Amino acid sequence: MPDLFRRGAGRLCLDFTRTLRHRGTEHAVEELPDGPALAAWVGQCGPVAPVPGSVVPAAIVRDAHELREAVYALVAAARTRAGAAAAGGAPRERVNQAAARTVPTPALGERGELRWYANDPVTSTLALVARDALDLVTSPAVQRIRECADPACDAVFLDGSRPGSRRWCSMDSCGNRAKKQRRRSESARVAV
Numbered sequence: 001m002p003d004l005f006r007r008g009a010g011r012l013c014l015d016f017t018r019t020l021r022h023r024g025t026e027h028a029v030e031e032l033p034d035g036p037a038l039a040a041w042v043g044q045c046g047p048v049a050p051v052p053g054s055v056v057p058a059a060i061v062r063d064a065h066e067l068r069e070a071v072y073a074l075v076a077a078a079r080t081r082a083g084a085a086a087a088g089g090a091p092r093e094r095v096n097q098a099a100a101r102t103v104p105t106p107a108l109g110e111r112g113e114l115r116w117y118a119n120d121p122v123t124s125t126l127a128l129v130a131r132d133a134l135d136l137v138t139s140p141a142v143q144r145i146r147e148c149a150d151p152a153c154d155a156v157f158l159d160g161s162r163p164g165s166r167r168w169c170s171m172d173s174c175g176n177r178a179k180k181q182r183r184r185s186e187s188a189r190v191a192v
């Protein structure tokens with residue numbers, strides 16, 4: 001199955017926040033409108049895929065949306081001088097609650113492979129998202145969160161490059177598009 005969701009932001013929690021595109025604008029696009037979509041995101045981005053056909057209740061989808069917006073608020077606040085706690089008690093509590101839940105368990109398999117287990121892949125992957133967010137907003141890495149250089153993309157990503165000069169949320173999408181555009185304009189110049 002091809003990847004449905006954008007990833008590559010450098011942190012699981014940042015990939016999760018981009019499932020609401022164009023947040024706060026009239027062009028907002030909800031990529032996780034229902035249980036099957038949330039299960040698909042977990043299957044693509046989490047360590048344990050949900051059992052095919054398993055039902056994700058609407059309440060869990062609502063929880064996931066609330067967690068996502070709380071993570072977004074913490075990250076946004078963490079990038080300011082005020083720091084993550086300035087986001088306020090509600091988002092902090094929401095992320096703390098999700099982080100307290102059970103996360104998927106890693107185990108080394110007989111053939112040396114890493115295996116992951118979870119009784120509830122969706123909830124436990126959301127717990128992983130929450131823990132990742134808490135770790136990120138309290139670490140110096142938060143200073144390396146950048147906005148994608150594509151004006152049509154509002155994604156943020158963690159710049160892990162040594163010089164700190166990464167520009168695109170993902171080389172597969174925005175970076176590639178920019179490269180193609182550059183090539184097109186270069187060949188247009190050559191043609192003139």
Ligand SMILES: [Zn+2]
Nearest residue numbers: 148153169174
């Ligand atoms: Zn982008």
